[in-house]
Amino acid sequence: MIRPLAGMARVGLRFQLAYRSDVIMTVLALIAQVFLLRMVWTSVYGGAGQARGLTLEALLAYLSLANLQAFATTPIIPLIAHFRIRTGMVFFDLSRPTGYLPQMAAFQAGHTLGGLLMLAPAVPVVLLVGTITPTAQPLGYAATLTLGYVISVMMSLLICVIGFWTLETGAISLLYRLISQFFAGTMVPLSFFPGALGVLAEALPFKYMGYVPAAIYVGHLSGGQVVQAMIVEVSWIAGLAVLLWAVWRRAHRRVVINGG
Amino acid sequence: MIRVESLTKVFRRPRTFPGPLGALRTLVTRRYDERVAVDDVSFEIPEGEVVGYLGPNGAGKSTTVKMLTGILTPTSGLVEVGGRVPWRDRSANARSVGVVFGQRSQLWWDLPLIESLRLVGALYDVPAAHFTGSLRRMCDLLGLDDFLDTPVRQLSLGQRMRGDLAAAMLYDPPILYLDEPTVGLDVLAKQAVREFIVDTNRAGRTTVVLTTHDLADVEALCRRIILIDKGRVLYDGGIDALVTAYAPPRRLVVHLADDETRTFDIAGGASVPELIGRVAAENTIRDLSIEEPDLESVIKQIYAESTR
Ligand SMILES: Nc1ncnc2c1ncn2[C@@H]1O[C@H](COP(=O)(O)OP(=O)(O)OP(=O)(O)O)[C@@H](O)[C@H]1O
Numbered sequence: 237m238i239r240p241l242a243g244m245a246r247v248g249l250r251f252q253l254a255y256r257s258d259v260i261m262t263v264l265a266l267i268a269q270v271f272l273l274r275m276v277w278t279s280v281y282g283g284a285g286q287a288r289g290l291t292l293e294a295l296l297a298y299l300s301l302a303n304l305q306a307f308a309t310t311p312i313i314p315l316i317a318h319f320r321i322r323t324g325m326v327f328f329d330l331s332r333p334t335g336y337l338p339q340m341a342a343f344q345a346g347h348t349l350g351g352l353l354m355l356a357p358a359v360p361v362v363l364l365v366g367t368i369t370p371t372a373q374p375l376g377y378a379a380t381l382t383l384g385y386v387i388s389v390m391m392s393l394l395i396c397v398i399g400f401w402t403l404e405t406g407a408i409s410l411l412y413r414l415i416s417q418f419f420a421g422t423m424v425p426l427s428f429f430p431g432a433l434g435v436l437a438e439a440l441p442f443k444y445m446g447y448v449p450a451a452i453y454v455g456h457l458s459g460g461q462v463v464q465a466m467i468v469e470v471s472w473i474a475g476l477a478v479l480l481w482a483v484w485r486r487a488h489r490r491v492v493i494n495g496g
Numbered sequence: 497m498i499r500v501e502s503l504t505k506v507f508r509r510p511r512t513f514p515g516p517l518g519a520l521r522t523l524v525t526r527r528y529d530e531r532v533a534v535d536d537v538s539f540e541i542p543e544g545e546v547v548g549y550l551g552p553n554g555a556g557k558s559t560t561v562k563m564l565t566g567i568l569t570p571t572s573g574l575v576e577v578g579g580r581v582p583w584r585d586r587s588a589n590a591r592s593v594g595v596v597f598g599q600r601s602q603l604w605w606d607l608p609l610i611e612s613l614r615l616v617g618a619l620y621d622v623p624a625a626h627f628t629g630s631l632r633r634m635c636d637l638l639g640l641d642d643f644l645d646t647p648v649r650q651l652s653l654g655q656r657m658r659g660d661l662a663a664a665m666l667y668d669p670p671i672l673y674l675d676e677p678t679v680g681l682d683v684l685a686k687q688a689v690r691e692f693i694v695d696t697n698r699a700g701r702t703t704v705v706l707t708t709h710d711l712a713d714v715e716a717l718c719r720r721i722i723l724i725d726k727g728r729v730l731y732d733g734g735i736d737a738l739v740t741a742y743a744p745p746r747r748l749v750v751h752l753a754d755d756e757t758r759t760f761d762i763a764g765g766a767s768v769p770e771l772i773g774r775v776a777a778e779n780t781i782r783d784l785s786i787e788e789p790d791l792e793s794v795i796k797q798i799y800a801e802s803t804r
């Protein structure tokens with residue numbers, strides 16, 4: 237079981253490295269985004285000391301981190317799956333002794349690792365622009381971020397599987413990307429979301445990919461809130477696992493392979 | 497090895513509607529268009545045989561192959577490969593079959609060929625020593641050494657096809673499904689692919705189901721063919737028997753002095769010298785030849801009859 241997955245992860249990594257120029261663009265976009273957000277939010281704060289319990293310093297650090305996380309963990313597999321289903325190449329993924337979903341998850345893990353390797357040079361710049369200082373809660377940060385990443389991969393696996401019904405996930409995955417980034421709080425921290433939007437954002441799992449770990453890092457969430465976040469994350473993972481299993485069983489039976 | 501009984505596949509897709517709102521209607525419709533791709537097909541293939549699975553475009557060949565691999569679930573009927581039902585036992589079945597689709601590739605487009613081959617080694621958990629040996633053999637048989645480190649997107653069609661053949665055979669599956677493995681290849685590349693098939697079949701008693709539109713492939717590789725059209729089996733048996741049974745008569749073609757060409761059917765049992773004598777008595781013959789019926793003319797005739 238390990239070797240097939242390691243092999244798939246290796247291909248995911250190599251795939252990411254093959255698109256080096258994309259990553260350079262991504263890094264530039266990331267730095268630009270952090271820079272712009274910094275300008276906007278500095279002006280919004282004016283002279284105010286803090287808003288909703290966040291100082292400007294903490295907010296800027298939060299935004300830089302949340303964007304760094306979002307860029308590093310944006311899933312690629314919905315795009316890959318979409319292409320392979322459309323062209324019928326998914327035939328080969330399905331004809332392996334290893335399951336389709338584990339293959340895709342391993343590919344994603346390798347791809348993310350490759351992204352991290354290439355993002356590494358940008359990290360000091362982002363930390364500097366975001367004036368990020370070491371965190372008081374490194375364990376809580378690492379744990380919630382890791383669990384958040386698992387949730388993110390499971391959600392994108394769900395989108396891959398939906399492709400077996402619709403045979404078309406291009407628009408869906410674009411929409412997903414938009415929604416997930418917004419509700420992850422990469423532009424605006426969740427504590428600033430008004431009324432119903434705030435409730436919705438709190439209820440959705442996207443915050444675990446951005447807001448929650450970043451807020452823990454800057455000390456906006458702490459102590460019992462960290463533990464609670466981790467418990468909810470684990471529940472999401474369990475729920476998504478059941479959902480994925482059920483949806484995949486049905487998708488499996490209706491597979492058609494395009495082209496002959 | 498492979499047993500297929502009354503295998504049927506009906507594709508059901510939501511009816512498509514014309515017009516600007518057609519796509520929307522298609523999304524919500526409960527009306528379906530049905531297409532019978534494979535219709536009550538039965539055959540058996542013993543271990544070690546190389547069988548040509550032939551038929552005109554859209555006959556249902558690729559659909560059959562997809563069901564034999566277990567990826568597509570049959571609408572009805574039975575498939576058994578090595579004692580297993582492929583679509584119920586996909587993982588175990590996966591280890592025992594290799595597949596090549598000429599029209600699409602299992603190789604990762606953006607990565608060097610060797611990466612895709614390594615991935616196959618990992619996915620099928622081929623032990624390292626075995627993998628090295630297997631890869632060596634593939635490289636020798638298919639001449640991969642020159643482009644192992646080239647990204648697949650930079651390979652020519654023939655090179656890519658050789659890469660795909662290697663990927664399908666690296667883990668020594670006892671069964672090989674080849675769906676148009678020679679499509680678009682030049683004469684030499686076709687020859688290389690044929691030799692590879694002969695070699696794997698001989699060396700490992702690999703069972704091969706070969707789909708192709710190139711009858712020279714069939715003549716070089718298969719003694720038995722299964723002919724299908726519109727999802728139904730038209731013929732299943734030896735090539736020789738087919739040619740004998742369906743053969744159009746041999747024909748005498750004579751070129752006359754005044755640049756005229758005439759052809760005469762040679763009826764079964766008729767004496768050829770006698771016929772030539774008769775023709776020569778009435779005309780001045782410049783040249784003559786006898787056309788033997790071949791597989792192509794036979795199959796052309798069968799396709800034509802089935803369309804009627
Ligand atoms: N996914 C699908 N949905 C609906 N109909 C399909 C699908 N795939 C194939 N068909 C139909 O099933 C029939 C058989 O197709 P198949 O691909 O098996 O033909 P084939 O014998 O491989 O032809 P070719 O020689 O052209 O490759 C065709 O009429 C085709 O239109």
Ligand SMILES: [Mg+2]
Pocket residue numbers: 496557558559675
């Ligand atoms: Mg076909």
